[in-house]
Amino acid sequence: MKKFVFIILIFLSFNIFAKRYEGGYVNGKWYVFYNNDYLQRYCTDGFSIQHPYACEFRGPFDELLEIELSVIGIAEIKNGAEILLKVSDFKIEIPDDENNDKNQVYTAYTYPVPPERKGKPYFPKFSSIPKEEFLEFLKNNSKNLKFDNKEWTEEYEGEKVKFLGVEKINLNLFGRLDKVGDYILINSINPYL
Numbered sequence: 001m002k003k004f005v006f007i008i009l010i011f012l013s014f015n016i017f018a019k020r021y022e023g024g025y026v027n028g029k030w031y032v033f034y035n036n037d038y039l040q041r042y043c044t045d046g047f048s049i050q051h052p053y054a055c056e057f058r059g060p061f062d063e064l065l066e067i068e069l070s071v072i073g074i075a076e077i078k079n080g081a082e083i084l085l086k087v088s089d090f091k092i093e094i095p096d097d098e099n100n101d102k103n104q105v106y107t108a109y110t111y112p113v114p115p116e117r118k119g120k121p122y123f124p125k126f127s128s129i130p131k132e133e134f135l136e137f138l139k140n141n142s143k144n145l146k147f148d149n150k151e152w153t154e155e156y157e158g159e160k161v162k163f164l165g166v167e168k169i170n171l172n173l174f175g176r177l178d179k180v181g182d183y184i185l186i187n188s189i190n191p192y193l
Contacts, residue, residue, distance in 0.1 A: 030114050030182075066093045067175045067186060069126070073163040074145065077156065082128035084156060085171075085186075086163050090123070092175070092184075126175075127185045137173075137188030145169060 073086030092106045106112075108121035129137075138144060150165030175186040 065175050065177065065184075067091070067173045067184065069171050069173060069186075071145075071166060071169050071171055073150075073152070073165050075156075075161045075163045076131065077128055077159075077161055081131055083131050083134045084128045084161060084163075085126060086154075087123060087126060088168065090126075124177075125183045127183070129186060129188050133188050137171075141172075143169065143171065 068091040069085060069087050070089040071085045072088045075084045075086070076082070077084050089108060092111075094104045094106065108123055111122045111124070113120075113122045145166045146169075148165045148167050152163050152165070153160050154163060155161070171188075173186050173188055175184045177184055
């Protein structure tokens with residue numbers, strides 16, 4: 001009996017029964033952090049615009065999230081004032097309850113995607129970071145980017161952007177999701193400190 005109780009405690013400590021966000025369609029548009037319940041559908045469907053205080057449920061888009069990015073390239077955009085990061089992998093921790101003591105972790109393979117994209121890696125769009133803020137982050141965290149002599153061009157917001165390759169580095173940043181969940185506004189510093 002003691003073994004059985006011990007095993008149950010182990011399962012509960014790892015929070016294996018916690019419900020993860022699965023995503024869902026509302027009026028033909030995919031919402032990543034939508035759990036197909038009536039209140040979320042009602043608030044997602046435009047009611048919250050007409051009655052802003054009626055839909056005060058908190059979703060992950062309301063939270064400041066911890067984000068770990070594996071960066072393999074950088075580009076300067078907006079005349080060198082902003083840094084765009086090329087990400088090869090990510091980990092996003094989303095608070096699972098009102099006390100923020102249990103987290104759900106999402107990666108490129110566990111991010112909620114439409115059924116037709118299941119099993120394929122998905123990368124949401126990450127925002128750029130102000131260059132001065134990013135340089136301060138690197139300095140304060142004793143990090144440095146080492147270039148690997150690779151260059152490539154990608155399209156970003158309708159413009160061609162030249163990336164410079166860097167040796168893979170993990171950066172622990174902060175971010176917010178948009179309501180749909182496919183765009184993440186990242187900050188290199190916690191704006192609430």
